[in-house]
Amino acid sequence: MPELVFFSGTMDCGKSTLALQIEHNRSARGLQGMIFTRDDRAGEGKLSSRLGLVTDAVEVEDDQDMYAYVVDHLSKGGRADYVIADEAQFLAPEQIDQLARVVDDLGIDVFAFGITTDFRSKLFPGSQRLVELADRVEVLQVEALCWCGARATHNARTIGGRMVVEGAQVVVGDVDQSEDIGYEVLCRRHHSRRTTAASARAGVLSPDVLPVDAVSRT
Numbered sequence: 001m002p003e004l005v006f007f008s009g010t011m012d013c014g015k016s017t018l019a020l021q022i023e024h025n026r027s028a029r030g031l032q033g034m035i036f037t038r039d040d041r042a043g044e045g046k047l048s049s050r051l052g053l054v055t056d057a058v059e060v061e062d063d064q065d066m067y068a069y070v071v072d073h074l075s076k077g078g079r080a081d082y083v084i085a086d087e088a089q090f091l092a093p094e095q096i097d098q099l100a101r102v103v104d105d106l107g108i109d110v111f112a113f114g115i116t117t118d119f120r121s122k123l124f125p126g127s128q129r130l131v132e133l134a135d136r137v138e139v140l141q142v143e144a145l146c147w148c149g150a151r152a153t154h155n156a157r158t159i160g161g162r163m164v165v166e167g168a169q170v171v172v173g174d175v176d177q178s179e180d181i182g183y184e185v186l187c188r189r190h191h192s193r194r195t196t197a198a199s200a201r202a203g204v205l206s207p208d209v210l211p212v213d214a215v216s217r218t
């Protein structure tokens, strides 16, 4: 049975790498995929992984009907044995419905990859719809880690290393961008306390923090 599978995880946990591996393994066996992406850091029409691999992809536009796109491709004699959709959190809920139709009406497997929640730990609308519709939600096995060593489960947005909680839901960016707007993956505790690696380091050195003996005397 064809399936709609949602591979989800935090930023930097290997989603795009897995998408490229699925593409590689299937194309090595003569299958032909249709690869969609949206707002990849490598630029328009690219699906890229931090391991340095990149492939061409169809850049999904705002109101694009993804089901109609696949049907149009097939009706022109093209092949689509499977569909990959990376950065699926950026897709509209209607586009996720269209991907589900690709599975149900065309009998084609759809593998979607994306982060579930944004920097405020709220669901992206596209990811919410995926959780609602997917046959399977697979959490990636490679764990991204918080600076404290715990499993990272949340995405923080940072400016100069400090976590921020105001701003647009979508701001394309990367982890390890300490200067400007960047992202850092954190465990829930440190996300809720807004403690990034930089602020934890600064906390240790901060003159505002009471020395340990001063605390124990109170």
Ligand SMILES: Nc1ncnc2c1ncn2[C@@H]1O[C@H](COP(=O)(O)OP(=O)(O)O)[C@@H](O)[C@H]1O
Pocket: 009, 010, 011, 012, 013, 014, 015, 016, 017, 018, 048, 049, 050, 051, 142, 144
């Ligand atoms: N220099 C490196 N050596 C080995 N693995 C790396 C290196 N850089 C990145 N990675 C791996 O790549 C993962 C990020 O892969 P990527 O597919 O870009 O993530 P995602 O799409 O989930 O944001 C990291 O979690 C890490 O496992």
Ligand SMILES: Cc1cn([C@H]2C[C@H](O)[C@@H](COP(=O)(O)O)O2)c(=O)[nH]c1=O
Pocket: 010, 011, 012, 015, 016, 039, 041, 114, 115, 117, 118, 119, 120, 155, 156, 157, 169, 170, 171, 172, 173, 174, 183
């Ligand atoms: C948390 C969060 C992330 N984004 C952006 C930042 C990146 O461009 C992508 C995630 O890509 P990755 O391959 O999973 O690293 O999403 C955003 O726009 N808003 C957010 O809240």
